Amino acid sequence: MKKDSQGTGMRARNDGQVIKLLFNVSPDLFEEYREPILEALRRRNIEAQAGLPGAIPPEKVDYIIHATGGPIKDFDPFIHARAVLSLWAGVEKIVGNTTLTQPLCRMVENGLRQGMVEWVVGHVLRAHLQTDLYVREKPLAWQRHVPPLATERSVTVLGLGELGSAAATTLANLGFRVTGWSRRPREISDVHCLAGAESLPRALAAAEILVSLLPETPDTIDLLNAETLALLPRGCSILNAGRGSLIVDAALIAALDSGQIQHATLDVFRTEPVPADHPFWSHPGVTISPHVAAATRVTSASDAIADNVERAESGAPLLHLVDRTLSY
Numbered sequence: 406m407k408k409d410s411q412g413t414g415m416r417a418r419n420d421g422q423v424i425k426l427l428f429n430v431s432p433d434l435f436e437e438y439r440e441p442i443l444e445a446l447r448r449r450n451i452e453a454q455a456g457l458p459g460a461i462p463p464e465k466v467d468y469i470i471h472a473t474g475g476p477i478k479d480f481d482p483f484i485h486a487r488a489v490l491s492l493w494a495g496v497e498k499i500v501g502n503t504t505l506t507q508p509l510c511r512m513v514e515n516g517l518r519q520g521m522v523e524w525v526v527g528h529v530l531r532a533h534l535q536t537d538l539y540v541r542e543k544p545l546a547w548q549r550h551v552p553p554l555a556t557e558r559s560v561t562v563l564g565l566g567e568l569g570s571a572a573a574t575t576l577a578n579l580g581f582r583v584t585g586w587s588r589r590p591r592e593i594s595d596v597h598c599l600a601g602a603e604s605l606p607r608a609l610a611a612a613e614i615l616v617s618l619l620p621e622t623p624d625t626i627d628l629l630n631a632e633t634l635a636l637l638p639r640g641c642s643i644l645n646a647g648r649g650s651l652i653v654d655a656a657l658i659a660a661l662d663s664g665q666i667q668h669a670t671l672d673v674f675r676t677e678p679v680p681a682d683h684p685f686w687s688h689p690g691v692t693i694s695p696h697v698a699a700a701t702r703v704t705s706a707s708d709a710i711a712d713n714v715e716r717a718e719s720g721a722p723l724l725h726l727v728d729r730t731l732s733y
Contacts, residue, residue, distance in 0.1 A: 423452050424454075424468070424714065425468075426455040426456075426466075426467065427457075427466040427486075428455060428456065429476065430457075430470065430475050434472055435455075438706075439455050442470065444707070445707040445711035446711045448711070449715045458477055463482035464483075467486060468717075469486055469507070470492060470710060471490065471492065471499065472493060480505045480507060488507055488508045488510055488713065490512075490713055491510060492512055493511075494511055494512050494513065495648065496727050500727055500729060509729075510725045510726055512701060514702075514709035516704070516705035517568070517702065517705070518567060518568060518699075520698065521572060521618070521646065521698055522575050525572040525575075525644065525698070526572070526579070528644050528692075529614055532667075533555065535552060538550055555580035556580045556582070559582040559583075560576055560582070560584070561583075561608050561609065561615050562576070562585045562596075563587075563608065563618065564586075564617065564618035565596075565598065566587075566620070568699060569585065570585075570591070570593055572616065574593060574596065582597075584597045584598075585597065585599065585608075586598075588601070610636055610637070610638065612637055615641055615642070616646075617651055617652070618646055619648065620647065620648060620733040622733065623732070625647075625648070627651070627652075629645075629651055629653065629656070629657070630652075637665065639664065639665055640665075640667045641665075641666055641667065642666070643668070643669045644669075646694075646699065649676075649677070650675055658688060668691075669690060670692040671692070671694065673698075677695075677696055
């Protein structure tokens with residue numbers, strides 16, 4: 406690769422041009438991520454420039470950094486773009502775009518993975534130990550509650566991708582009896598893995614605590630409805646940090662009111678922010694977490710973006726390519 410005019414050894418494209426990154430994001434995200442991504446590329450001796458839509462001619466764009474809500478909806482003009490690199494783990498809002506013919510990569514990075522594991526473990530332990538009895542309710546009586554040990558508690562994790570596998574493994578290491586369910590067969594040490602629609606009832610029946618980390622696909626929308634919620638053991642606790650569309654809101658509220666579900670801790674919703682008049686806000690059996698379970702961290706996400714650019718520039722396969730047929 407060519408050196409720059411100062412002889413720093415920074416790599417440019419084989420045609421001698423500086424790599425051009427188009428940020429299909431809001432202006433505030435551009436300001437937040439621009440310099441960290443450029444700096445991550447500089448550490449890899451890659452010279453690049455970045456701009457918002459309109460700053461770089463479409464035919465000159467090499468990579469598109471994308472986030473939900475970005476202004477670009479038509480990707481046809483970006484004829485030389487080598488990849489669209491998502492800042493977020495979820496790609497359901499873009500994967501069905503018929504103009505998107507460039508490779509699409511979702512965000513997978515250690516900060517996001519660790520954040521999800523910590524959120525899941527924290528709320529599973531909250532449900533397991535029933536800490537709300539003392540922290541929230543504060544009974545005016547000396548009422549001792551001795552929870553079972555983790556080895557006596559069964560947890561089911563729906564979704565065994567990068568985040569689900571990490572969460573399931575950590576819960577198993579804590580001693581929980583963990584069942585994992587996914588669309589395709591998986592093997593995870595100390596996790597009883599089930600796969601396919603026919604095994605979903607078994608996975609749900611095993612769940613004293615249910616953790617949903619599934620992506621949004623045509624097969625997962627409304628997966629937890631009145632029928633499937635009825636398959637859970639009575640008094641089950643639910644955690645959802647996958648996508649809000651996985652749960653039918655009205656069915657969940659009915660299950661909470663009947664005692665079928667003891668508590669629901671929800672990090673994702675069909676409409677975000679949750680509307681002020683939504684019954685989740687006032688329901689005593691619902692905890693709202695404002696989509697923070699697996700927030701993208703700027704530093705680690707910038708490294709992940711830079712890693713993929715470096716791979717593409719060196720001719721290596723891109724990481725975390727989205728399978729359009731599976732929507733993730």
